[in-house]
Amino acid sequence: MVGYADPSLEVMMGVHHGNVPIGIGYKVTKAESNRVFEIEHQPAWPFIMKELNLPVDSHPGPCIPVAGLGELLPEHLHAEYDNEHILRVIVKVAEDGSFYMPVDCQPGAKLWLTQRNEKLIFNGLDKMTAKLKERIDNHKIIAVFHTDCAARGRALFNKILKEKIIRKMQYPLIKEQHIPWLGMYGFGEFTTLGGRNYFHNYTTSLYVLLRK
Numbered sequence: 001m002v003g004y005a006d007p008s009l010e011v012m013m014g015v016h017h018g019n020v021p022i023g024i025g026y027k028v029t030k031a032e033s034n035r036v037f038e039i040e041h042q043p044a045w046p047f048i049m050k051e052l053n054l055p056v057d058s059h060p061g062p063c064i065p066v067a068g069l070g071e072l073l074p075e076h077l078h079a080e081y082d083n084e085h086i087l088r089v090i091v092k093v094a095e096d097g098s099f100y101m102p103v104d105c106q107p108g109a110k111l112w113l114t115q116r117n118e119k120l121i122f123n124g125l126d127k128m129t130a131k132l133k134e135r136i137d138n139h140k141i142i143a144v145f146h147t148d149c150a151a152r153g154r155a156l157f158n159k160i161l162k163e164k165i166i167r168k169m170q171y172p173l174i175k176e177q178h179i180p181w182l183g184m185y186g187f188g189e190f191t192t193l194g195g196r197n198y199f200h201n202y203t204t205s206l207y208v209l210l211r212k
Contacts, residue, residue: 002075003138003143003209004143004209007068007082007210008117008154008211008212009142009209009210009212010085010209010210010212011182011207011208011209011210012126012132012136012207012208012210013191013192013205013206013207013208014129014132014191014205014208015081015128015189015191015193015198015202015203015205015206015207016081016083016116016124016125016128016132016204017083017086017087017149017200017201017202017204018116018118018120018121018122018154018202019048019068019070019083019085019087019114019115019116019117019126019202019205020114020115020117020120021070021084021112021113021114021118022112022114022115023112023113023142025070025072025110025112026039026040026047026051026096026110026111026112027039027040027046027108027110028105028106028108028110028111029107029128030107031105031107033104034100034101034102034103034104034105035094035098035099035105036098036099036101036105036111037096037097037098038098039111042183043096043097043098044097044098044099045060045090045093045098045099046097048067048090048099048113049063051113052066052067052113052127056097058087058122058190059093060091060092060099061091062088063090064089064090064151065090065116065151066096067089067090067113068087068088068113068114068202069087069088069089069101069111069113069114070085070086070087070088070090070111070112070113070114071085071087071088071105071109071110071111071112072084072085072112073085073086073193074111074194076194077122077193077194080123080193080194081128081193081212082128083124083155085112085114085196086198086200087101087114087115087200087201087202087203088101088102088111088120088158089101089102089104089138089151089187089188089201089202094196095108101150101190102201106170116202117146119197121157121165122165122168125165125168125169125204126168126172128169128204128206129168129169129172129206130172132206132208133172133173133209134137134175134207136161136176136210138212139174139189139210139211139212141177141179141208141209141210142180142210143179143180143181143182143209144173144174144179144180144181144182144207144208144209144210145169145182145183145206145207146169146181146183146204146205146206146207147183147189147204147205147207148180148183148185148186148201148203148204148205149184149185149186149187149188149189149200149201149202149204150185150187151202156160165196166183167209169204169206173206188200188201189201189203189205191203191205
């Protein structure tokens, strides 16, 4: 917090997820605030479970790694995000079959089921760190704050060594320098996109503190 408040420092951010959309997407036909009641005129949670071939009474917690929903981003953000979709997690299911997301969802919005793509995860991290390195240029890095979605971590690191993927982020930015790197798993990441603060899910997000 001291680092973020210090007026002699600035922060540069990078964010990336590794999921790809499946199919043509589904229309949200009834929603209010961050609660989705119906998809394609059917109760929302049973509809998603049916599409995933899972029991309708499944608890949302264990479904998080496989039930990430993609929402289309404005076109001008596609290149910066290296993806056309931003991901949403289902955080709660109500008895009437509706579900809650961390952000508002308007009737008429389209949601896609998505699937994690490990090649995209690795290639995306390489692109993200390369962009960050270019923006940082010759500025002095003071510290790096790093958040990973907990669901992405649990599901991913059973197959891929954690040290390998972290080194792919660290080495291009700090080489062998002894610079503080604080990382944590979270349940959502706040990172700028197009100059605005966005709430993300299923991402790796980096916040590089620089001396102005």
